[in-house]
Amino acid sequence: MSIRFENLSKSFGPKTVLKDVSFEVAKGEILFILGKSGMGKSVTLKHIVGVLKPDEGRVFVDGQDVTRLDDNGLADVRRKCGMVFQHPALLDSLSVYQNVSFGLRTPQFIRSQPRPLTEDEIRTRVTETLRLVNLGPDIFDRYPPEISYGMQKRVSLARTLAPGPTYLLFDEPTTGLDPITTNAVNDLVYELSRKLKVTSVVVSHDMQCALKIADRVLVLDNAGILALQTVPEIKRSREPLIRDFLAETLALLPPEERAELEAQP
Amino acid sequence: MSGSSKSNPALSGAGGLAGALFGPIAMTLHEVGGLALFIQLIVKTALTTSGNTPAILEQILSIVSRSLATVTFAGTFVGAIIVLQFNAVLMVYDAQIFLGGLNTSAIVREIGPLMITFILAGKIGAFTAAELGTMRVTEQIDAVECLGTNPVQYLVLPRFIGIVISSLILLALGIMISMVGSTFVAVVLAGMNPIQYMSTITRFVGGWTLFCGAAKSLIYGIIVGGVACHKGYTARGGARGVGTAVTQAALYMSLFVILANYITSNTLNFLYDFLGTALGWVEG
Amino acid sequence: MAGSNTATSEHLATLKDVGILYLEMGRRLFRHPWRWKEILQSVVTMGIGSLPIITIATAFAGLVVTAEIAWHMDKTLHTVSMIPGVTGQFILRELGIAIPALLLVAKVGASATAEVGTMKVTEQIDALKLLKIDPIDYLVFPRFIASIISITCLIFFSIAVTLTCAILISVTRFNFHVFEFILSLRPYIYMKDLGGALAKGVVFGSIIPLVSCAYGFRCKGGAEGVGTATTNSVVTATILIITMDFVLTWVFTSLI
Numbered sequence: 001m002s003i004r005f006e007n008l009s010k011s012f013g014p015k016t017v018l019k020d021v022s023f024e025v026a027k028g029e030i031l032f033i034l035g036k037s038g039m040g041k042s043v044t045l046k047h048i049v050g051v052l053k054p055d056e057g058r059v060f061v062d063g064q065d066v067t068r069l070d071d072n073g074l075a076d077v078r079r080k081c082g083m084v085f086q087h088p089a090l091l092d093s094l095s096v097y098q099n100v101s102f103g104l105r106t107p108q109f110i111r112s113q114p115r116p117l118t119e120d121e122i123r124t125r126v127t128e129t130l131r132l133v134n135l136g137p138d139i140f141d142r143y144p145p146e147i148s149y150g151m152q153k154r155v156s157l158a159r160t161l162a163p164g165p166t167y168l169l170f171d172e173p174t175t176g177l178d179p180i181t182t183n184a185v186n187d188l189v190y191e192l193s194r195k196l197k198v199t200s201v202v203v204s205h206d207m208q209c210a211l212k213i214a215d216r217v218l219v220l221d222n223a224g225i226l227a228l229q230t231v232p233e234i235k236r237s238r239e240p241l242i243r244d245f246l247a248e249t250l251a252l253l254p255p256e257e258r259a260e261l262e263a264q265p
Numbered sequence: 266m267s268g269s270s271k272s273n274p275a276l277s278g279a280g281g282l283a284g285a286l287f288g289p290i291a292m293t294l295h296e297v298g299g300l301a302l303f304i305q306l307i308v309k310t311a312l313t314t315s316g317n318t319p320a321i322l323e324q325i326l327s328i329v330s331r332s333l334a335t336v337t338f339a340g341t342f343v344g345a346i347i348v349l350q351f352n353a354v355l356m357v358y359d360a361q362i363f364l365g366g367l368n369t370s371a372i373v374r375e376i377g378p379l380m381i382t383f384i385l386a387g388k389i390g391a392f393t394a395a396e397l398g399t400m401r402v403t404e405q406i407d408a409v410e411c412l413g414t415n416p417v418q419y420l421v422l423p424r425f426i427g428i429v430i431s432s433l434i435l436l437a438l439g440i441m442i443s444m445v446g447s448t449f450v451a452v453v454l455a456g457m458n459p460i461q462y463m464s465t466i467t468r469f470v471g472g473w474t475l476f477c478g479a480a481k482s483l484i485y486g487i488i489v490g491g492v493a494c495h496k497g498y499t500a501r502g503g504a505r506g507v508g509t510a511v512t513q514a515a516l517y518m519s520l521f522v523i524l525a526n527y528i529t530s531n532t533l534n535f536l537y538d539f540l541g542t543a544l545g546w547v548e549g
Numbered sequence: 550m551a552g553s554n555t556a557t558s559e560h561l562a563t564l565k566d567v568g569i570l571y572l573e574m575g576r577r578l579f580r581h582p583w584r585w586k587e588i589l590q591s592v593v594t595m596g597i598g599s600l601p602i603i604t605i606a607t608a609f610a611g612l613v614v615t616a617e618i619a620w621h622m623d624k625t626l627h628t629v630s631m632i633p634g635v636t637g638q639f640i641l642r643e644l645g646i647a648i649p650a651l652l653l654v655a656k657v658g659a660s661a662t663a664e665v666g667t668m669k670v671t672e673q674i675d676a677l678k679l680l681k682i683d684p685i686d687y688l689v690f691p692r693f694i695a696s697i698i699s700i701t702c703l704i705f706f707s708i709a710v711t712l713t714c715a716i717l718i719s720v721t722r723f724n725f726h727v728f729e730f731i732l733s734l735r736p737y738i739y740m741k742d743l744g745g746a747l748a749k750g751v752v753f754g755s756i757i758p759l760v761s762c763a764y765g766f767r768c769k770g771g772a773e774g775v776g777t778a779t780t781n782s783v784v785t786a787t788i789l790i791i792t793m794d795f796v797l798t799w800v801f802t803s804l805i
Contacts, residue, residue, distance in 0.1 A: 089408040106413035289601030342795045395776025504772040508663025511779040515655030527609040
């Protein structure tokens, strides 16, 4: 059971973003989708939760054809796939507590449970989820504009985790962040994937993150798949684009880290 | 190929002119179509999802309280301006006695709804477009949808209904304030006797006039709410996109209200002529 | 959005900025040579760009108002002979001016605020200053002149359009002859009405660009800030225009 793309094509006006793309995400893996800006990475992700519908082709989540589902069916898929957006996208008029518990109060989440959660149960879930992202209950009553950007990103992650998804979809989680926060977010993605035993799909243009934590890497270029390989295979790739990506990435690393990465199989 | 527009200047000139004439008309129709579809979506959502009455009441309260000051200000000033203009004209015909009636009738039927609508559009409409637009470009609307809530039901519906209902509430307030302003100016600046001023009001303003004013206000409220929510909800492209959404919302709210004004005025007058002669109404 | 309503102190501070901008404009009026090519380009863009919408809006407004006034006159005074005089005067003094002014607040004002505001939050204004370019010289003054010229022209244009539609409706619905209409209109057009229209055109044309730029320069906070600034500029410009409309109306009807 996993996510499968079958001959997906999508254009926006004259621009063809994806053409005849097919691949499968293995259960429990961390898959990075890389590519230059505008090559269709976020578009791919949005097809999984039905935010976008393809021009041609189909997308299967756990065997269900997502492209044929109506809003009710999609609600179930969205519960299974937690999407973390590029922006924190927290609702400014709600407190941190209300934001994180948002997904636990929606009608279709309640429908998916044997009975609605009590307020205490919600509180417990929120506290646990915030702890997973290294935040404490002291920020329950703060509002998004009052907390730092890094904290907002973590609260946003907690909000996605609260309903307990089996897939995590990240849309450029580290874009625009400073190197220290980038590392922290990376580690978090890795730990959560392993700890919660979820399948993670990460859209990024950060090759360095991919090399560090990915199981497999999917490279998109010219509306198609350039490569879908494990990290060791990627490092040995002969494709000019990938070699450029790698060279750029390795050049930016300090010598010890570079040696370490190059030494890995 | 002889006769093609490239080799026939007359044809290409005519083509260019037609383009210039039909371009804006086509664009306006396109916008109207977009708005109609969006309102259809709103209505469908309202009928198929559970209500959110506390949110709606909260919106109404917020909208009315934010608009109160502007309505008071504009009501007084517009009432003053209109009464001065009417006075200048009526004095020429020595028909000043009609000032009270004509002025109040004009305010209830035309000026009041238009003024309230423009205030609503400027203060609340633009703000709503900005609010929803920001939520759209920072992906909050996508997030709400992915977490399993219908964003139209949760975000758009309370704002839309709030604007529509508030337009009626503010119309009532605006008319009353306008009348105060008009009366004051008529008496103080134009030297009219207040009793004289009020005497013609009841002759010109009756149930039908009030109905016209309310109906127009309601329709304009739907336009303001619809355009503002539509433009905000469909904003794209970061900070610039939010700016574009607000600008377009402001523009189309104004334009559509003016077009609707034409259609509703004609329809209401036609109805009056049609029903009034049958029912023997006499009203200005 | 919690707490996103702007405080009155913020509005007052921006109004002070508008006042300062007026003074800055005054200084530049007589100073260095104007950048005519750029200004004329802006006039054309603003003017021609707004023509379609002004035409549609004022045409419909003209049709409605004439129909309404005529209908009222017919029902109450049982005479339609006064229509040309009454509607003509109303259009020249108020209708032909207020409608385009309010639409232009949206078209010219809101888009100017959005543009300047986006430049502010993407730090382009700071970049200009670092390049020793005065943002007021570069952004505000050309808009100011272009706005006054194009808005005044648009107002006269819209008066013409509205009058044409008034004639149209009178001819088709109330059996006027075109010449009959124009002849009965002439005695009611006074020089001071034309002067009033001109004055209002210049005043409104100056308010819109300065208010929009003032709010744009003060913009902060990304997408949300641009939205707030644009909203505020539309509201404030509308209020100022209504106020000045009253002042000028009173001046031209009662004082002159």
